[in-house]
Amino acid sequence: MRIGTAVVGRGPAARRMAEGLRRSGAYEVLSLLEGCPAGDGSELTERRWRSVLSRPDVDFVALCLPPADLLEPASAVLAANKAVLLDGLVPASLTEFDALSARQSADTPLGVMLPLRMLLDAGQWPVGSSPVTCGSLELSRFVPEASHDDPLWASTGRSWQEGAVVALLAPYLDLACQLLGEPVAIRLDGVERGTAAGSARFTSGAQLSIAVTINSVNPVQRLEVLDAERRFTLDGGTLRISDRSTTRTRKTPTMSELHMAVYHEMADALLAGRQPEKSAFALSRGLATAMTLLNPST
Structure with a gap:
């Protein structure tokens, strides 16, 4: 039996997730609510929510919502004893991350769509974090200005360029945090x-x-981490x-x-029931810390 599902968000991200959930065969999408329960202001959105x-x-x-709008809707879903998947970015500050963590229960799943984590073998993550560990992250892609209305970028920076850079960085910073721990x-x-x-x-x-750019037509996605023993x-x-x-190469x-x-x-x-x-939200504290450090006003 497929899992009854609702997708909440704005723009193409919500529609892409709804389609992906349908194609997985594990979910039946019963509702697609295009709006933001935390700040839409629409009576219709509130009623549908x-x-x-x-x-x-x-x-x-x-939930396919900007980081600053995640806390209230995610908390409401958990209070209703429903599982939650956050699309790609965690709450905008460590304070909000800790608040949401405190509201989850062990048997109600709370996950994040950070798919690069699926490359890591559970219990066999290859690089230990130590003072001799170092690495490099290089990212390059072209993001046209017309893309700046993606709602997931809305609260990641003070300009569309900042938002696009942070959105490009986020999944790779999260992967680095899985390998290296929490940034300071x-x-x-x-x-x-x-x-x-x-x-x-x-x-x-x-x-x-x-090193990261959204101004190059030459795509690069490279993360390397090494210590005295491993790479x-x-x-x-x-x-x-x-x-x-x-x-090992694959x-x-x-x-x-x-x-x-x-x-x-x-x-x-x-x-x-676990x-x-x-993709556990609890593993996202490193990324939440990184988001806070990149935007210290939050």
Whole structure:
């Protein structure tokens, strides 16, 4: 039996998630609410939102909302004992992250759509975090100004360029946090121009250099982390994991396939009454810290 589902959000992100959930075969999308319950102001949106929360046939709600608008709707869904999936970005501050964490229960799944986590083998993550660990993150893509109305960028920066840079960085920063732990400092210069460089330092003393641009037609997605013993390299569609004796190289699944893996993991968690293993919201504290450091006014 498929899981009764509602998708809440604005713009193409919500429609893409609804279609992805349908294609997974694990969910029946019963409602697509295009609006923001936290700040839409529309009486119709409020009425439809209350209907989503009260429907006994809806057990799962996917929220495709800007970070600053996540706390209230996600808390309301959890209070209604329904599972929640947040699309890609965590709440805009550590305060909101901690508040939402406090409202979740062990048997009601709360997950995030950060599909690069699905590349990591649970219990066998390849790089330990230590003062001798270092790495580099290089990201490049072209984002036209016409894309700036994507609602998921709305509260990630003071300009559309900043929002686009942070949206591009977020999944890779999250992956770096899974490998290195929680950041304590991030310096990133030039974000307002759409081309930025800097570095991040983590609690262990590990260092990560960062270079990112949304102004290049040459796509690059490369994250490399290494310590005295091991090396982890994600370069486009190739993942290499090396130690002193072996190197394992494999092609990575497509982004669509990784999204499907998240949907299936969330479905398994909901049916088992537990938190998801890799896409768990609780594993997002590092990214929430990074978001706060990148936008200290939040």
